[in-house]
Amino acid sequence: MKYNLLTEPLITADMAKSGRTVLSLPAIFAALIRDEIADFPALRPHQAQAWHCFLAQLGALALHRAEQNIPPHTMQEWETLLRGLTSDFPNDAPWHLVGADADKPAFLQPPEPVGIVYTGRAETPDTIDMLIGQKNHDVKEKLYQESRPEDWIFALISKQTGDGFNGAGNYGIARMNGGSSSRFSMGLCPLADKTSAPTPGARLTHDITLLLSTRASQLSDMAALDFPERGGKTLLWLTPWPLEERQGLCLNTLDIWFIEICRRIRLHGEGDRLIAKTGTSKAPRVDAKTQKGVVGDPWAPVNVKDRKSLTLGPSKLDYHHICDWLFGGNWQAPAMIRKADMSDTNQNWALIIQALGRGNCKTYGYHERTLVLPRQSAARLITDAQALHTLSQDLIKDIGELKKILGHAIAIAAIDGRSTSPDKDKYAAAKPWQDGLDLMADRHFFPALWDMLPAYLHKDYAAQDEAKHRFFRRLIKEAQTLLNTAIETVSAAQFHLRARSRAERVFRARIGKHFDWYFSNDNKEANDAAA
Template sequence: MALDLLHEPLIQTDAGWHSLPGLLASMARGEVQVFPALRPHQRPAWHMFLVQLSVMALDAVGRRDLPQDEDSWRAALRALTPGFPDDEPWHLIGQDRARPAFLQPADPGGLKWSDVATPDALDMLITSRNHDMKREIARQAAPQDWIFALVSLQTMEGFGGAGNYGIARMNGGSSSRVLLGLAPARAGATQIDPSAWWARDVRRLLTSRKGIGGKTLLWVEPWPEGRSFELSELDAMFIEVCRRVRLILAGERIRAERSTTKAARIAAKDAKGNTGDPWAPLHITEGKSLTLGDQDWTHDLLVRLLFSEKGEWAKPRLAVEHADEASEPMLLVAEAFARGNSKTDGFKSRIVPVPKAMVREMFGERPVALANGVMADIASVDLALRNGLATVAAGGAREKVAKPHYGRTQPARAALRRQADELFFPELWARMEVTTDAGFTPLRRKFLETLAGIARDEFFRALPAMPCASLMRPRAEARGRQALERRLHVAMANLGANPDADLKHHEVTDAQA
């Protein structure tokens, strides 16, 4: 049982079961909307894998269109593995360990292998408390479960201890491979259309291709111990494998074996993740890809990546709109693992709907100033909540408010910021639609009133947790409400002014606190 991806229908979709070339043909026809067996954290890896594979395969046969028939895709995929007339690199189970199998480099011999019972145990998930999802539960796994786990592991994994090196396409072994891009939405919905997304990214990348520029599928290449590739040897769309893995048959069940390596597959430490990955934000001055770390995809982070006045980050190629995309609603997709030292803080995903009218304008000059204005309004209300609660924590003695009192306001402020985060992009798109001052002021007033209402709710919700002597509490709470309302009044009174002023004041005051 070879489980040949080029011929056997191993991958399930809502449009039926497909071989790998059959899947690409079906996606080219726009038929695939769901991969039922694909786990949420595997989506970015699977999308990027299919796009990179398709771009290189079409380039290898000199095509710039997306074939809608299975035979054309099969021929294109085979063009990437010309040295294997029996298609071994496309077999999920290799008959000969000395030859490669799908995403499984050949065994050079002399290695010590350990058993892996299930595809979820092979996958890249590493958690300190096994909390993201339980490991080794897929005892009745189908071949496609192993396919998805291999793609996830080999193209997204980080450093996992001695002999377990991570991928080249991220800034260090404890970083993340980030996907930040625009995706077409399903008709009448705010969900990703996976076929249209794949087709859009493949077409965009093909426009700049000039032929195969180096090694493409690294699992077909020999991997002697201690041997690493240089980035200069590889095609820009190379698909890497970072671990030694082999799938085997144990009776009727598939199992895996893995081994360690003496060196990373690609010598790319100095590149800091700057490998030409078209989904990766790149820091312009430091030349490194984004590390998500313990952050989430908040509006603050997305504004820094996409709308920063300082221009610190180069936007990924596939996160920028194309001329023919201005007539369709899109989704801004941001996904990655928040990775730490031999653990993850979970899979982080955010999908931001971008209205049709905003697609062309979202990367112009106006959104930069408007995004800063929305952030400044949030900051001014956050400042009001902070000052009000800190006053209560200080027993109502305004002159005694100090850093410990400000620290006690953090839970309430975090709750405010979470709700403001959900409001940020709808507010930004609404402000971008306004073209006159007469329309802008009422819109901003409504936003500030909404935030003020949230701040008041969080203020009263937080009051019982504010330490204060019972004798002083009435005065403390009264003065705290006064401090809150005073700053909210200032925010509303400045409706006609530049909201950045409040943002600058907020930053300075917070730093001093």
């Protein structure tokens, strides 16, 4: 019971044309580069980010070691490349899920140090994963009573490359800002056309190729950390981890794309199943605390002022935050965006954002969002960031005003229309409908932004206004619908008529004042609705 990832088919894949199959790790790489894989059905949603980054780093490391720049298309070539990273272990020990020899590494598992006492035991792979449930109310623990090797593979990758601090002796990864932070991922994927979805193969091929073609500039960006051009440690589970070691590995001994491990874990066979034993450490595996996560992670935005990597926390991937991260001026875009070649103006792109929200001994859920970037829009994320910032702030300001108008009207309804100046505490009744309006704005925000940008750049202000008005016509109409629903809910039945009359009157008056174009003669739809 070794489960060699290089030679055994262990990972289930849904092929785009031929259905479900099980593949070895080299076969996975080859099929992805050929863009033949549609999905990995055993991969849990929160593991997707770690899986992609792991494959991209591993593929880039293997190709760099072999002095190659083009990802191959065959399983045999990938098997040779991956073995090249572990040439000191001719029996493939670092690729065995279960290590036969305690003094040898196993997959994402360092050699067992002499005298280690394992303090933890996990009988299911989700028990070692990085999710932290609140009294088992979130994602349930111990669901995988009849787990397969691939479940352990995905859990190990998620844990070892993405976990934070979880109590004494349980340190987190170097690629996050502090133990209660999270690893944030933001990158691009080329699309076949504007309506197609990003595929895991297209994304992996793009990221591996980009990593290799921009390695020199990545090293230059992180020159202060003195990453070596060649010879740095790549797979950190290959290196012994002494039991009493109180100083982690120095960054200047590692390759810039190093694949880390953060915990002592060792898988064993018990009968016909696998179990994991876990131990603690005296220090983090990598000595990088002072770097605040800024260690050359190519998918991580970096705070310009504080020099720290982005942490999601309880925040959402909404238009407010995305605009700040991309072109607010507070964050440096990750290398996978800054260094991407977006010169082909006929290419559509997808911006993919992934992160597990984390806090102090808790997780806030996994978040993923894909934004389609029409032709030329991707390059403009960098070249026209200031213009996008100006336009986005204008939209955000007016969305905020519309939410206030809706809130005022609903607060009037909540007091049955007795006054048009309700007390502040009555505005709380409007929040669910304001949140609904914000969700609608979020859904259409970025398409409106892309529509406005060319006109803004060409100083065609009439076209810019028309693009903006299209967005707000839809949003104001939605606000009217929400107001109608809210009136029926928050006002007493016997006062519906008065509540509706006064709430709608104030709503229309404030809309006409702030959005003075909305009730103009050429806006027939709005005038018909008002009538």
